[in-house]
Amino acid sequence: MPSGEDDLIARYFKPLATAPGALGLIDDAAVLSASGDDLVLTTDAIVEGVHYLPGDPPDAIARKALRVNLSDLAAKGAEPAGFLLTLALRNVDEDFLAPFARAIGEDAESFGCPLLGGDTVSTPGPVMISITAFGRVSPGRMVRRNTLRAGHRIVVSGTIGDAALGLDLLQGAAANISEDHRAFLVGRYRVPQPRLQLAQAVRDHAGAAMDVSDGLAGDLTKMCAASGVTATIDTSAVPVSAAGRAMLARDPAKLARILGGGDDYEVLCGVDPAQLDQFLAAAQRAGVPATVIGTAEAGTAAPRWFDADRREVSLTALSFSHF
Amino acid sequence: MPSGEDDLIARYFKPLATAPGALGLIDDAAVLSASGDDLVLTTDAIVEGVHYLPGDPPDAIARKALRVNLSDLAAKGAEPAGFLLTLALRNVDEDFLAPFARAIGEDAESFGCPLLGGDTVSTPGPVMISITAFGRVSPGRMVRRNTLRAGHRIVVSGTIGDAALGLDLLQGAAANISEDHRAFLVGRYRVPQPRLQLAQAVRDHAGAAMDVSDGLAGDLTKMCAASGVTATIDTSAVPVSAAGRAMLARDPAKLARILGGGDDYEVLCGVDPAQLDQFLAAAQRAGVPATVIGTAEAGTAAPRWFDADRREVSLTALSFSHF
Numbered sequence: 311m312p313s314g315e316d317d318l319i320a321r322y323f324k325p326l327a328t329a330p331g332a333l334g335l336i337d338d339a340a341v342l343s344a345s346g347d348d349l350v351l352t353t354d355a356i357v358e359g360v361h362y363l364p365g366d367p368p369d370a371i372a373r374k375a376l377r378v379n380l381s382d383l384a385a386k387g388a389e390p391a392g393f394l395l396t397l398a399l400r401n402v403d404e405d406f407l408a409p410f411a412r413a414i415g416e417d418a419e420s421f422g423c424p425l426l427g428g429d430t431v432s433t434p435g436p437v438m439i440s441i442t443a444f445g446r447v448s449p450g451r452m453v454r455r456n457t458l459r460a461g462h463r464i465v466v467s468g469t470i471g472d473a474a475l476g477l478d479l480l481q482g483a484a485a486n487i488s489e490d491h492r493a494f495l496v497g498r499y500r501v502p503q504p505r506l507q508l509a510q511a512v513r514d515h516a517g518a519a520m521d522v523s524d525g526l527a528g529d530l531t532k533m534c535a536a537s538g539v540t541a542t543i544d545t546s547a548v549p550v551s552a553a554g555r556a557m558l559a560r561d562p563a564k565l566a567r568i569l570g571g572g573d574d575y576e577v578l579c580g581v582d583p584a585q586l587d588q589f590l591a592a593a594q595r596a597g598v599p600a601t602v603i604g605t606a607e608a609g610t611a612a613p614r615w616f617d618a619d620r621r622e623v624s625l626t627a628l629s630f631s632h633f
Numbered sequence: 634m635p636s637g638e639d640d641l642i643a644r645y646f647k648p649l650a651t652a653p654g655a656l657g658l659i660d661d662a663a664v665l666s667a668s669g670d671d672l673v674l675t676t677d678a679i680v681e682g683v684h685y686l687p688g689d690p691p692d693a694i695a696r697k698a699l700r701v702n703l704s705d706l707a708a709k710g711a712e713p714a715g716f717l718l719t720l721a722l723r724n725v726d727e728d729f730l731a732p733f734a735r736a737i738g739e740d741a742e743s744f745g746c747p748l749l750g751g752d753t754v755s756t757p758g759p760v761m762i763s764i765t766a767f768g769r770v771s772p773g774r775m776v777r778r779n780t781l782r783a784g785h786r787i788v789v790s791g792t793i794g795d796a797a798l799g800l801d802l803l804q805g806a807a808a809n810i811s812e813d814h815r816a817f818l819v820g821r822y823r824v825p826q827p828r829l830q831l832a833q834a835v836r837d838h839a840g841a842a843m844d845v846s847d848g849l850a851g852d853l854t855k856m857c858a859a860s861g862v863t864a865t866i867d868t869s870a871v872p873v874s875a876a877g878r879a880m881l882a883r884d885p886a887k888l889a890r891i892l893g894g895g896d897d898y899e900v901l902c903g904v905d906p907a908q909l910d911q912f913l914a915a916a917q918r919a920g921v922p923a924t925v926i927g928t929a930e931a932g933t934a935a936p937r938w939f940d941a942d943r944r945e946v947s948l949t950a951l952s953f954s955h956f
Contacts (some may be wrong), residue, residue: 435758
């Protein structure tokens with residue numbers, strides 16, 4: 311004693327478990343102390359070869375695993391409270407675990423979301439990383455996705471499509487763009503930026519929200535369907551990065567990939583027009599770009615997409631699905 | 634739309650998500666409403682071929698996946714509040730998913746631990762089921778494993794060793810025992826009985842507790858190490874089922890397997906002698922057998938094991954470890 315599993319935990323993860331509720335990772339459970347807040351629960355798993363490429367750097371994998379969950383908390387208007395980490399590993403690989411643990415510890419620190427506990431199991435198959443993250447909101451204040459109403463303005467944070475274009479580049483797509491643009495897009499695929507700074511603006515001023523993980527088009531469709539409304543989007547208003555615009559300039563057909571691809575981890579929300587100025591001002595104070603791209607409308611059809619000349623745009627590949 | 638993933642969730646799991654905090658599984662997150670209690674968090678993953686056998690019945694796999702987490706809640710003195718389910722699947726297999734979902738729904742209902750949300754991902758590798766369960770305790774009242782004190786009596790619930798013997802039988806071990814005994818031991822391996830009825834007794838009267846998942850010997854050693862004490866155990870007092878005794882009668886060497894094997898999912902606790910009568914009475918009222926097997930003592934050596942004649946018993950294979 312200790313066993314290999316206990317040793318792995320003690321070596322790589324115990325140093326990160328500084329929050330009192332983690333109990334130093336020696337217990338079977340962790341504690342989140344009563345706070346008077348509702349607790350927002352979200353869980354996302356990533357699988358080697360499915361959600362990340364076997365050659366991806368371990369620190370980027372760690373950050374992505376945690377950040378996709380933090381992105382959900384941000385979109386729900388919640389403040390991070392901590393996370394549990396489950397790792398399924400083929401073996402104890404120092405070259406993977408050391409940078410993985412260091413990076414997830416850095417992110418836990420910088421996003422204020424401490425490691426509380428987890429589980430480590432062996433698998434003969436691909437590595438799998440499953441994270442459950444917890445956030446706090448005042449009672450009843452979690453922002454939902456099924457509360458979009460006709461008349462709400464549709465707003466997205468940041469820029470859309472970068473990650474999908476970055477994945478294409480990693481998978482060998484040819485693109486006559488600068489090294490800077492290439493690095494930016496690949497970075498957006500590998501290491502999302504959860505919009506936690508936007509959580510308060512979402513909580514205070516958004517009528518509905520979700521994060522964009524399976525592509526803007528697909529996720530907006532889901533939000534409309536859950537809310538029983540439709541929407542009209544001006545694709546020329548959708549915020550695209552300079553690197554994305556460089557790709558678009560060379561191949562206008564990339565628009566479908568930008569709108570339909572996944573892994574954006576931006577916030578998509580519906581804002582009552584009476585709240586819009588306050589939402590945008592709060593986003594600006596938080597340092598997060600926010601752009602109005604359309605309007606929710608009565609109806610149950612799929613959202614409609616138009617170009618700058620008000621011609622309807624047809625999107626074929628709408629969303630990523632695992633099955 | 635909906636995608637295959639959404640369809641899978643809608644078909645198999647939405648019917649189970651009746652708790653208000655599950656939001657019908659259409660959101661990215663779930664909510665646990667503020668209650669004034671501390672929240673106990675526990676997570677355990679099981680992997681096909683590692684934690685269960687590929688031929689195991691899907692309903693048994695489902696029950697085991699949830700129950701190993703409920704066992705942790707019981708040992709912490711917590712009342713179940715809900716769980717998140719993450720499934721990594723190779724494909725959408727009706728023959729697996731239908732009985733799996735039905736069984737986990739039945740257990741969620743009977744143990745009062747509703748499905749709140751989760752994630753479903755595809756994997757090219759073995760099926761993996763990761764569950765995070767939540768329990769409530771009054772602030773500061775979670776029972777820990779590192780609070781065992783010299784003088785505490787060591788108590789276990791139920792019977793020990795059945796699951797390890799059952800696994801041996803499934804893996805082809807010869808045993809000249811009755812079909813009833815065989816079925817009992819295999820059932821104990823496949824479908825643990827989380828001791829949630831014992832949670833209140835643990836909360837009210839135990840000084841330290843954990844569940845026995847990696848074997849009594851190994852888990853007691855961990856509890857002693859975490860608490861900075863040692864213990865002396867009377868192996869003849871360790872509760873063994875009639876089926877286990879039948880195996881022991883044919884092969885006394887099975888004692889090491891009974892004490893060292895895993896998957897018991899019984900509660901191991903330390904009880905102050907002044908609380909012992911009340912603990913045992915509360916256990917009896919709860920209908921859970923509880924047996925005193927030894928005493929914690931000052932010291933930092935590994936626990937010592939003695940037979941009925943006070944001869945020391947040497948245990949070789951102490952605990953299951955994944956690596």
